[in-house]
Every structure is written in C-alpha cells, then in structure tokens.
Amino acid sequence: xxxxxxxxxxxxxxxxxxxxxxxxxxxxxxxxxxxxxxxxxxxxxxxxxxxxxxxxxxxxxxxxxxxxxxxxxxxxxxxxxxxxxxxxxxxxxxxxxxxxxxxxxxxxxxxxxxxxxxxxxxxxxxxxxxxxxxxxxxxxxxxxxxxxxxxxxxxxxxxxxxxxxxxxxxxxxxxxxxxxxxxxxxxxxxxxxxxxxxxxxxxxxxxxxxxxxxxxxxxxxxxxxxxxxxxxxxxxxxxxxxxxxxxxxxxxxxxxxxxxxxxxxxxxxxxxxxxxxxxxxxxxxxxxxxxxxxxxxxxxxxxxxxxxxxxxxxxxxx
Amino acid sequence: xxxxxxxxxxxxxxxxxxxxxxxxxxxxxxxxxxxxxxxxxxxxxxxxxxxxxxxxxxxxxxxxxxxxxxxxxxxxxxxxxxxxxxxxxxxxxxxxxxxxxxxxxxxxxxxxxxxxxxxxxxxxxxxxxxxxxxxxxxxxxxxxxxxxxxxxxxxxxxxxxxxxxxxxxxxxxxxxxxxxxxxxxxxxxxxxxxxxxxxxxxxxxxxxxxxxxxxxxxxxxxxxxxxxxxxxxxxxxxxxxxxxxxxxxxxxxxxxxxxxxxxxxxxxxxxxxxxxxxxxxxxxxxxxxxxxxxxxxxxxxxxxxxxxxxxxxxxxxxxxxxxxxxxxxxxxxxxxxxxxxxxxxxxxxxxxxxxxxxxxxxxxxxxxxxxxxxxxxxxxxxxxxxxxxxxxxxxxxxxxxxxxxxxxxxxxxxxxxxxxxxxxxxxxx
Numbered sequence: 001x002x003x004x005x006x007x008x009x010x011x012x013x014x015x016x017x018x019x020x021x022x023x024x025x026x027x028x029x030x031x032x033x034x035x036x037x038x039x040x041x042x043x044x045x046x047x048x049x050x051x052x053x054x055x056x057x058x059x060x061x062x063x064x065x066x067x068x069x070x071x072x073x074x075x076x077x078x079x080x081x082x083x084x085x086x087x088x089x090x091x092x093x094x095x096x097x098x099x100x101x102x103x104x105x106x107x108x109x110x111x112x113x114x115x116x117x118x119x120x121x122x123x124x125x126x127x128x129x130x131x132x133x134x135x136x137x138x139x140x141x142x143x144x145x146x147x148x149x150x151x152x153x154x155x156x157x158x159x160x161x162x163x164x165x166x167x168x169x170x171x172x173x174x175x176x177x178x179x180x181x182x183x184x185x186x187x188x189x190x191x192x193x194x195x196x197x198x199x200x201x202x203x204x205x206x207x208x209x210x211x212x213x214x215x216x217x218x219x220x221x222x223x224x225x226x227x228x229x230x231x232x233x234x235x236x237x238x239x240x241x242x243x244x245x246x247x248x249x250x251x252x253x254x255x256x257x258x259x260x261x262x263x264x265x266x267x268x269x270x271x272x273x274x275x276x277x278x279x280x281x282x283x284x285x286x287x288x289x290x291x292x293x294x295x296x297x298x299x300x301x302x303x304x305x306x307x308x309x310x311x312x313x314x315x316x317x318x
Numbered sequence: 319x320x321x322x323x324x325x326x327x328x329x330x331x332x333x334x335x336x337x338x339x340x341x342x343x344x345x346x347x348x349x350x351x352x353x354x355x356x357x358x359x360x361x362x363x364x365x366x367x368x369x370x371x372x373x374x375x376x377x378x379x380x381x382x383x384x385x386x387x388x389x390x391x392x393x394x395x396x397x398x399x400x401x402x403x404x405x406x407x408x409x410x411x412x413x414x415x416x417x418x419x420x421x422x423x424x425x426x427x428x429x430x431x432x433x434x435x436x437x438x439x440x441x442x443x444x445x446x447x448x449x450x451x452x453x454x455x456x457x458x459x460x461x462x463x464x465x466x467x468x469x470x471x472x473x474x475x476x477x478x479x480x481x482x483x484x485x486x487x488x489x490x491x492x493x494x495x496x497x498x499x500x501x502x503x504x505x506x507x508x509x510x511x512x513x514x515x516x517x518x519x520x521x522x523x524x525x526x527x528x529x530x531x532x533x534x535x536x537x538x539x540x541x542x543x544x545x546x547x548x549x550x551x552x553x554x555x556x557x558x559x560x561x562x563x564x565x566x567x568x569x570x571x572x573x574x575x576x577x578x579x580x581x582x583x584x585x586x587x588x589x590x591x592x593x594x595x596x597x598x599x600x601x602x603x604x605x606x607x608x609x610x611x612x613x614x615x616x617x618x619x620x621x622x623x624x625x626x627x628x629x630x631x632x633x634x635x636x637x638x639x640x641x642x643x644x645x646x647x648x649x650x651x652x653x654x655x656x657x658x659x660x661x662x663x664x665x666x667x668x669x670x671x672x673x674x675x676x677x678x679x680x681x682x683x684x685x686x687x688x689x690x691x692x693x694x695x696x697x698x699x700x701x702x703x704x705x706x707x708x709x710x711x712x713x714x715x716x717x718x719x720x721x722x723x724x725x726x727x728x729x730x731x732x733x734x735x736x737x738x739x740x741x742x743x744x745x746x747x
Contacts, residue, residue, distance in 0.1 A: 012520065091636055111638035112522035113592030132640070134522030172522060195519035196527070 010135035026297035066295035140173025163222030328368030334689035376408025376697030381624035388417025395432035401716035402439035406732025408697035421446035471498035487547025501534035557610035629718025657730025696739035
C-alpha cells in the first residue's frame with residue numbers, strides 16, 4: 001500500500017503523482033525542524049542504517065537528522081572503518097546488516113546500480129543516497145521542492161542544469177524529476193562533460209552558458225570535480241570558470257532574474273562565483289533545509305504501514 | 319574399435335557438397351563411410367533414428383574460453399568440452415587467456431591433451447600472439463603450431479602496438495594460421511562497461527563507443543592488406559565493423575570475421591536493471607547494429623557464428639555492474655539462439671546456418687571436419703530445429719551459469735553429437 005513501493009532508487013520511472021505526493025508530504029515536515037524540540041515519534045522503534053561507501057558530509061548528516069527527528073534508531077557505517085575495507089562484498093555487507101534485523105538502509109556507493117543491487121537482495125527498504133553516476137533521488141526531490149516553493153508550479157518552467165552532466169547523479173535525478181513535473185529542461189556544459197546521447201534524453205542542449213542564462217528561469221549549477229581535469233575532460237579549472245562559470249557578470253546580462261541552485265559542495269570561483277552563491281537569487285541554503293524535510297518524507301512514505309503497525313503494537317499513535 | 323554408427327532417415331544438410339536431402343549416414347572407423355540414400359546397417363552397427371531431425375557436419379565454435387589452466391573452479395577443458403558436446407559442437411577453439419597464458423608449446427600441448435582425455439568435443443588450442451598477452455614480444459608461433467595451436471590471438475586484449483600486429487600477420491604466413499584480433503582501442507573504451515548510448519547515459523554507466531571496435535577493425539584490415547596476412551576479427555558487434563569488413567573483402571583483403579549469438583539476439587536494453595549477465599566485451603549494442611550484423615551474416619560479410627563462451631564464478635557476477643567481469647556462457651544455448659533468431663525469421667536458410675556454424679569455421683581455421691563428404695572425419699551434429707525448450711542454467715554441463723537466456727524459450731536443440739564416429743552427447747529429457 002506504500003506509495004513508493006519498497007525502495008527509492010531513482011526518480012526515473014516515478015510518476016508526477018508520486019513525486020508530487022513526496023513534495024506535498026515534505027512541505028509540512030519542514031516545520032518540525034523549526035521547533036525547539038525537533039522530534040516526532042513517527043519512526044519510533046525503526047532501525048535505519050546509513051551505509052556510506054563514499055565520503056559524504058551533507059547528505060549523510062541530512063539523512064541522520066531526518067531519521068533522528070522522526071525518532072528512528074540510526075547507525076552510521078562508513079566504508080573506511082568497516083569490513084568493507086577488508087574486502088567484504090556488497091551483498092555480504094547487506095545480508096549481515098539485515099541479519100541484525102534492520103528496517104531501512106540508506107546507501108551511498110560509487111558504483112551505478114549499487115542501490116538497486118542491494119534493494120533486490122534484501123527485504124529492508126533501500127533509499128539511494130547516490131549511486132555512482134546514476135541517480136541521487138533525494139537530492140533531485142529537494143531541488144524540485146525548492147523550485148516549487150519559488151515557482152508555485154514547475155509546469156512549463158525553464159530549468160537548466162549547468163556543468164558535468166556526464167558524471168552527475170544529481171543531473172540525472174533532476175532531469176527525470178523536472179520532466180515528470182512538466183518543466184522544460186536544458187543542460188549546458190562542455191560537450192566532453194555531457195553524455196554523447198544527451199539529445200535522446202529529451203533535454204535542450206546549450207553549448208554556451210550565456211545562451212543558457214538567456215533562456216533559463218533557474219540554473220542548477222553542478223559541482224566540477226577536480227579529477228575531471230586530471231582525466232582530460234577539460235583543460236583547466238581556470239578556463240572552465242572563464243567559459244562555463246556562473247558569474248554575476250553573466251547573470252547581469254540575463255533578461256530576467258534567475259534562481260540559482262547548487263547541490264554542493266561548491267567550488268567557489270570555478271563553477272560558481274561567490275557573489276552569485278551568496279547573492280539574493282541563490283536558494284542554495286533553502287535546498288539544504290529542504291533536504292531534511294524531503295528525507296523525512298521519503299522515510300515516512302517508505303515506512304508506510306510498518307510504522308503504523310509499530311505504533312499499534314505499542315498502543316501509541318503516530 | 320568403436321562400432322559402426324548408422325544415422326538413419328535424417329535430413330542431411332551439408333553445404334560443403336550442396337547436399338540437402340533425406341537419407342542415411344554411415345560412420346565407420348572414425349570416418350564418414352557412406353552418405354545419402356538408404357544404407358543397410360553393417361553387422362554390429364549402432365543405429366540412431368533421425369527421422370524429422372537434421373544431420374549436419376559437426377558444429378565448430380572457434381571462440382571459447384575454457385579457463386584451464388588457472389581457473390579450474392570456473393571451467394575446465396573437460397567441462398567446457400562437455401558443454402560443447404551438449405550444445406551440438408564437435409569442436410571448439412580454446413582462447414589462450416589462461417593462467418598462465420597459453421603462449422608456449424608446453425601449455426598448448428597441455429590444453430590439447432586435456433581435450434583428448436576428456437573425450438567430448440575436440441579442443442583446438444589457440445596460442446597467444448604475444449608473450450604473456452603483454453603486447454610486446456611475439457610468442458613462438460612455430461612451436462605452438464607444432465604442439466597443436468590452430469590460430470593465434472591475444473583475445474580479451476587487443477594488440478595495441480600496430481607494428482606488433484603487422485609482424486604477427488607476416489610471421490603467421492609461414493604457418494598458415496589466422497591472426498585473430500579482439501578489436502578494441504583501449505584508450506577509447508577505457509573504463510566502459512556497456513555500449514555508449516542513451517541506455518548508458520540513463521544508467522550512469524561509462525559507455526564503450528562503437529568506434530573503439532571499428533578503429534581497430536580497420537587498422538587490422540589495412541595491415542592485412544599491407545602484409546597479405548590473414549586477419550580474423552573476433553566477435554564484431556557494430557554496423558560500422560560490418561561495413562568495414564565488407565569493404566575489406568571487396569578489396570580482396572584476406573579478412574574474415576565472426577559474430578556471437580548474443581550480438582544477433584540481444585540489444586543494450588538487456589543491461590537495464592544492471593544485469594551483469596548482459597555484460598560482455600564487446601557490449602550488446604543497438605537494434606540497428608543487430609540488424610546490420612544479421613545482414614552481414616546473410617550476405618557472407620560475416621563468415622562465422624561463435625559463442626565467446628566465457629564462464630565466470632557466480633560470486634564474480636553477483637556484484638556491482640562496473641566491477642563484474644565481462645562475458646557469458648554460450649555453448650549450450652548458441653544453436654537454439656541461432657535457430658530462434660536467424661533461421662526462424664528467415665535471416666539464414668538451414669544450409670547457410672550449417673555453413674556458418676560448421677563448414678566455414680573449418681575452412682577459415684583450416685580444421686578437419688565441416689563436411690560429411692565420404693572419407694572425412696566422423697564429426698556430426700544431429701539436431702531438431704523445431705524443438706522448443708526453456709533454458710535452465712542449472713542443467714548446464716558447463717560450470718558457468720552466467721547466461722542472459724535463463725528462462726528464455728528457444729527453438730532448436732542438439733539431439734545427438736558425434737565426434738570421431740562416437741556419440742559424445744545424446745539429449746535425455
């Protein structure tokens with residue numbers, strides 16, 4: 001009966017109704033984080049494992065706050081300090097965790113498909129907190145929530161994703177989520193950092209960031225990883241900033257004011273200039289605040305009637 | 319002495335002698351003793367009733383990985399040769415990417431003897447092109463051929479050094495063996511785990527562009543032109559490669575080519591869901607590529623059908639897609655896949671199918687067999703092209719279970735496989 005089924009692996013394949021429901025559930029949950037006592041008993045008695053095979057600060061903390069504010073018991077497992085570094089396979093790690101009777105796994109992994117791989121092999125709910133260059137659905141959802149708060153509706157709104165789309169799980173989740181909600185989606189970046197088949201993904205492609213800025217109502221500026229330069233995708237970070245950087249000079253030439261999103265962490269002076277990041281049209285910190293609410297909503301929806309049953313068993317109410 | 323074997327009343331299909339007629343086939347002393355018409359059973363003969371079945375020269379798969387020596391936990395020469403027999407193959411050519419690499423006469427001889435000892439399909443070893451498949455120094459072709467090698471290849475790895483490839487093509491001329499190239503430009507394919515296209519873009523997997531194969535294919539074709547050597551291109555997977563081979567053949571260049579059963583039956587869509595049993599190198603491509611490969615088979619641009627049988631341990635495939643090894647098993651499904659996807663839709667006629675699975679492999683690799691002509695070796699495949707069956711990997715004779723066809727309905731199955739006049743497999747169901 002759960003809206004999302006067992007897992008949240010990606011936004012590809014989710015309907016407009018499903019995504020809208022998640023956003024609708026998240027909206028009022030924002031208020032919990034504004035309280036003095038930031039805690040509700042919704043997930044009381046549930047055990048959630050945050051299984052992070054890649055380093056993450058923002059996403060892991062955001063999930064952890066979401067879990068704790070809903071009273072779940074949480075355990076953080078980081079790859080470097082666990083049996084994973086001793087050569088244990090992903091499936092063994094998962095099965096061992098499950099043998100300890102957990103309810104949910106939040107997984108971050110460097111391989112595309114890893115979250116789905118886990119989900120197909122364990123009974124617990126699996127939430128993808130980023131798998132390789134595939135998807136990062138809760139990031140996509142928090143971007144959608146942030147845009148929706150500003151635009152009211154995303155129908156027909158023009159959003160451009162700027163930067164390293166090729167290696168970005170954030171970009172993919174955004175593309176599917178935005179399209180599901182009826183937005184016009186574009187991407188902009190050096191062709192060497194866009195998938196070769198990008199045209200077949202139903203998005204507009206801008207070679208020049210100036211053209212993207214002229215077209216768009218919102219820019220989602222992706223982080224440029226330093227290693228992309230080392231791997232030869234671009235000549236230098238300096239040139240990247242000069243050709244593709246989102247700068248206040250470029251934004252001033254825009255025919256309208258643009259919302260500026262960034263999934264973080266930012267490389268100030270590379271993909272985005274500080275005065276843009278800190279400027280009046282930046283909603284970057286709203287994204288972070290919304291992130292906790294989105295993750296609470298996803299936890300709540302995936303828990304489905306499990307939480308209700310737990311409350312019944314305890315004679316309490318959610 | 320093996321008793322004479324009389325295969326009665328089957329449809330004899332042997333394109334090597336333009337034969338397609340119902341009749342009997344008598345095998346005696348390891349040779350074809352008589353073919354066609356009604357043959358009386360000699361005293362003590364074993365009789366196989368083949369009414370309604372096809373009787374063809376033994377199928378030959380020139381591209382398999384039997385993993386021995388080195389990975390006997392995954393496959394041995396014996397289990398691989400047994401799988402071959404079960405799939406209707408009377409001979410296979412075993413690739414040299416073993417551990418240690420089959421790059422010397424001792425290892426070649428070992429693989430050959432293991433095949434003889436197993437007594438299923440014949441096993442012809444490949445030798446490596448370069449020592450250790452390192453792409454630096456030529457391996458000793460002469461000694462390896464003397465020990466039983468029928469071709470040379472660094473399969474699994476391309477020969478990146480063009481001078482080495484050129485030299486290999488020239489040096490192989492002395493021994494009359496093909497130089498067999500796995501076409502891949504590593505700097506383009508590097509890190510890729512599936513076809514580059516919209517599916518890889520969506521799944522967030524690094525793609526391998528078609529050009530990684532095609533650039534190497536045309537390099538080899540041009541080097542064959544320069545040297546007069548015989549280059550055989552492995553497991554071609556793209557439309558561009560077919561076009562290049564077609565061009566090469568039109569120029570009179572000594573190039574031959576093969577295609578795998580999976581590349582004519584599946585597309586990149588099979589990877590959806592990160593199915594590691596749809597991961598192989600070269601990867602599954604697009605529908606347009608599949609159609610071009612079928613066209614190439616039909617018009618003779620592509621000479622042979624192969625399996626690229628590549629067993630892997632269950633654990634090795636049960637992992638993250640990008641980290642899973644390439645390859646699938648194919649010996650026990652190839653005939654059914656080829657019949658289902660090539661014969662039934664009319665891409666190939668029955669005699670063309672037999673040609674590309676038996677006669678041409680023998681011809682291109684200078685192997686015995688590939689014919690039912692009187693006096694030739696008594697290697698025969700008896701199969702039922704109409705037999706419907708469901709692929710059940712747990713029933714495989716191969717140790718490998720890594721197939722994307724598990725649960726698939728196929729038509730066409732080997733009923734009886736005969737090597738040297740002796741039945742090495744008979745379907746029991």
